[in-house]
Amino acid sequence: MGMLDLMxxxxxxxxxxxxxxxxxxxxxxxxxxxxxxxxxxxxPCQQDSDSQGAADIEIPSLPEDIWRLIHSLMPMRDAxxxxxxxxxxxxxxxxxxxxxxxxxxxxxxxxxxxxxxxxGLFYSKVNHILKRHSGIGVKKLTIKVYSDYSGKGSSYLxxxxxxxxxxxxxxxxxxxxxxxxxxxxxxxxLSNGSGDSIQYLHLSNCSFHPTVTLSGLxxxxxxxxxxxxxxxxxxxxxxxxxxxxxxxxxxxCNRIVCLKVPCLLQxxxxxxxxxxxxxxxxxxxAPNVSIFAxxxxxxxLKLGETLQIKSLCMVRSGYVYHARAELxxxxxxxxxxxxxxxxxxxxxPKLCSKFLCLRHLSIALIGFFPAYDYLSLASYVYAAxxxxxxxxxxxxxxxxNVSIFAxxxxxxxxxxxxxxNLKSVTVTSFISVKxxxxxxxxILESTTSLECLTLDASQTGFRCTTPGxxxxxxxxxxxxxxMEGHRGVLAIRRYIQPRVPSTVKLTVLEPCSCHSTEL
Numbered sequence: 001m002g003m004l005d006l007m008x009x010x011x012x013x014x015x016x017x018x019x020x021x022x023x024x025x026x027x028x029x030x031x032x033x034x035x036x037x038x039x040x041x042x043x044p045c046q047q048d049s050d051s052q053g054a055a056d057i058e059i060p061s062l063p064e065d066i067w068r069l070i071h072s073l074m075p076m077r078d079a080x081x082x083x084x085x086x087x088x089x090x091x092x093x094x095x096x097x098x099x100x101x102x103x104x105x106x107x108x109x110x111x112x113x114x115x116x117x118x119x120g121l122f123y124s125k126v127n128h129i130l131k132r133h134s135g136i137g138v139k140k141l142t143i144k145v146y147s148d149y150s151g152k153g154s155s156y157l158x159x160x161x162x163x164x165x166x167x168x169x170x171x172x173x174x175x176x177x178x179x180x181x182x183x184x185x186x187x188x189x190l191s192n193g194s195g196d197s198i199q200y201l202h203l204s205n206c207s208f209h210p211t212v213t214l215s216g217l218x219x220x221x222x223x224x225x226x227x228x229x230x231x232x233x234x235x236x237x238x239x240x241x242x243x244x245x246x247x248x249x250x251x252x253c254n255r256i257v258c259l260k261v262p263c264l265l266q267x268x269x270x271x272x273x274x275x276x277x278x279x280x281x282x283x284x285x286a287p288n289v290s291i292f293a294x295x296x297x298x299x300x301l302k303l304g305e306t307l308q309i310k311s312l313c314m315v316r317s318g319y320v321y322h323a324r325a326e327l328x329x330x331x332x333x334x335x336x337x338x339x340x341x342x343x344x345x346x347x348x349p350k351l352c353s354k355f356l357c358l359r360h361l362s363i364a365l366i367g368f369f370p371a372y373d374y375l376s377l378a379s380y381v382y383a384a385x386x387x388x389x390x391x392x393x394x395x396x397x398x399x400x401n402v403s404i405f406a407x408x409x410x411x412x413x414x415x416x417x418x419x420x421n422l423k424s425v426t427v428t429s430f431i432s433v434k435x436x437x438x439x440x441x442x443i444l445e446s447t448t449s450l451e452c453l454t455l456d457a458s459q460t461g462f463r464c465t466t467p468g469x470x471x472x473x474x475x476x477x478x479x480x481x482x483m484e485g486h487r488g489v490l491a492i493r494r495y496i497q498p499r500v501p502s503t504v505k506l507t508v509l510e511p512c513s514c515h516s517t518e519l
Contacts, residue, residue, distance in 0.1 A: 076100045077107065095137035099164060101126045102144035119146075123156050135163045140171040146178075154183050161186065167193045170219075173202040181205040190216040203228050210238040217242045221267075226251040232258050239265065246270065254278050261286045274315070310357075311336040317343035320363060324379055328353035336360040340393075342367035347376035351383070358384040364393035371401045374435040375412060378442055382416045388423050390443075394436060395429040395459075404434040404491050411495075412438050419447045426454040432487040437495050444499050453500065456509040457488035474512045485511040 079096055106125050108118060122145065141164045143157070157174075165172065176183055184207040190198070195216020202222075207229040220242045230238075230253060239245065239262060247270040250256070254277050261271060263285040272293040273282060282294070283302045292303060293313035303309070309331050314323065320341045327334065328351075335357050344365055361380060365372060374394065381390060411434075425443055430436065444450065459481050460474055477485075489510050500506045 076105055094132060094134045096133070097137050097139040099129070099133070099138060099140065100142045101129075101160075102142060103146055105142075122146075123153075126160060127156070130160055130163045133163065135166055138164045138166065138169050140173075141165065141169060142171075142173040142175075144173075144175040144177065157183060158186060161189055165189050165194045168197050169194060170197055171200040171202075172198055173200075174204065174206065175202065176205040178205060183207065184209070187211070187214060190214060192216075195220075200224075208234070210234050210241075212237055214238065214241050219244055221246040223247070224249045224251075225253055228253050229255055232256045232260070236260065236262075243267075248272070249274075251275055252277075257281075259283070261289075263287060272313075306330050307333060310334060313338040315340040317341055318345065320344050320348060320365070320377075321346040324348045324351065324383070328355055328383065333357050338362040338364075340364040340366060344372060345370065347373045348379045350376070350379045353383065355380075355384040355387075357386060359386055359388045361387055361389070362391040362393075364395070366393065366395045371433075372396070372435070374433065375414070375438045375442065376435075377439060378414050378416065381422065381443065382419060382446075385419070386421055387419070388421055389426075390422060390424070391426045391428070393428040394431060394433075396431075401431070401433040402435070403432045403487070404437045404495060405432060405487065407434055408495075411441060413445070414442055416446055419443075420449050422447045423449055423451045424454075425450065425452075426456070428456045429459055430455045430457040430488040430492065431484050432491040437491055440496050441499055444496070444501070444504070450501075450504050452505040452507065454507040454509070455488075455492050455496070457485045457492065458509050458511050459485040460512075473514050477511075482511055 076096065076098060101122075103122065106122065108122055108125075126143075143160065145153070145157075174185065183205075185203060187208070187210050189195070190210075191214055193216070195214075196218055198217060199219050200222040201217070201220060202224040204226040205228070208225070209230065211234070214237060217238070218241070221244055223238075223242065223245060225235075232255075235250075235256060239248075243264055244267055245265050246267050248261070248268060249270075249272040250259070251273075252275040256276055257278055258281045259273065259276075259279060261268065261282075261284045265286040266288060268286040268289055270291040271284060271286070271289050272291075273279070274293070274295040276296065276299075279296060279299045281300045281302070284292075284304045287305055288308055289304070290308050291311040292309055293311075294301065295315035297317050310333055312327070312331060312334055318341060320339050321344065323337065323339055327337070332355075334355055337355070337358055337360070339362070341364070361384060363377060363380070374392075377392065381387060422443070425440075427436070427440065440453075440455070444453070459477055489508065492508055497506060497508075
């Protein structure tokens with residue numbers, strides 16, 4: 001039933017209730033009370049021995065399955081409050097399908113780690129809820145704990161999982177935020193039929209040791225492992241039982257040396273691997289991977305059928321040069337490309353090869369390394385005739401870059417064909433480097449389709465002046481960094497703004513005013 005149909009049904013039922021109350025008002029008062037009492041007595045949803053503490057607020061008399069649906073769509077805290085004020089929701093609360101046990105959901109401080117009192121309150125609240133839950137009908141279970149999980153905490157977690165993880169569960173998220181958590185996830189939970197229905201499994205900061213005896217997870221489509229102690233053989237066992245898998249993401253799992261993705265995973269379309277320091281090889285044999293993301297410098301990549309890849313994210317030193325030189329031939333169908341490099345010694349080469357399908361390009365040059373010629377990045381822009389958005393982050397700290405104010409004359413330009421699809425360009429951490437000014441001016445002068453240009457010279461990704469921001473003050477900046485931000489604004493006003501056509505919206509973000517005391 002769609003939400004629109006539900007609203008229509010509620011409207012019809014409300015009209016019927018109004019007519020019923022009008023008729024009851026015409027009947028003797030005692031008859032009305034008897035009728036109302038008999039009606040409540042006959043509702044199985046409200047026959048509960050623990051319901052005496054709940055207020056009895058009269059609500060429209062919709063069918064019980066409709067109320068259960070409405071209740072299941074509420075956030076957990078709102079659902080609990082509704083059960084406290086109306087008997088009609090008590091029964092559905094005991095089989096609420098979405099259980100979210102986090103400090104935020106329970107109204108506790110997120111900084112519970114190290115605070116025994118807050119940790120004890122968290123455990124107490126979760127225990128109180130689960131002891132009264134039937135364990136039937138749970139679709140989504142989220143447990144995010146901000147305290148120690150060894151010893152007593154492990155027994156708590158095991159008890160909670162035993163209650164809530166039953167056949168029919170679809171999402172299971174266990175996020176233990178302590179980096180050295182010693183909790184060992186009980187794989188037996190996934191072998192008794194409960195794992196057959198799980199579609200999304202998310203584990204953080206625990207041990208996970210699946211074996212060949214694992215028989216569940218036949219419905220698993222999304223797997224996320226972060227700082228999980230699991231070996232490559234154990235991961236292989238897990239993948240061999242997850243033939244419906246569509247998305248695999250692995251972060252900081254440092255016991256994996258070789259990641260082999262088998263060809264059995266015919267449905268796998270997204271593969272993301274970040275920060276696995278001991279990983280030496282990724283060998284992908286899954287034939288339909290179209291999204292690949294990776295972070296690391298020393299890992300050998302054997303990606304198999306790269307013609308399928310449409311979205312690529314690479315965090316790797318020197319990869320800006322490599323991507324321009326090699327990707328157009330091995331990944332000709334790329335539509336989205338995101339690159340981040342901390343060591344880029346060679347400029348982007350000017351080549352004839354094209355990214356014919358590329359629509360979104362993001363390049364981040366971050367760190368301390370020799371002066372970089374940003375104008376060379378124009379090679380990317382004009383190798384992608386279908387490009388619509390270009391984001392550039394130049395968060396570098398190096399005095400070797402030549403400032404526009406040191407050599408203001410003779411701005412270079414490149415003779416290229418005009419670009420007719422590029423609509424949005426954003427430069428973050430804008431500085432007064434001459435080659436960066438040249439690149440920006442070149443894009444302005446050779447792009448006929450540009451609609452908006454955003455130049456962010458704030459030098460930080462956090463701004464306390466941003467609407468809705470909850471930070472009291474921006475993080476402190478070194479004086480030289482802050483001064484370079486102000487020089488970047490001056491370079492924009494003097495050399496770029498006069499070249500901006502009237503059809504282009506220019507947005508300039510200056511260093512936040514809270515930094516004025518640091519100068």
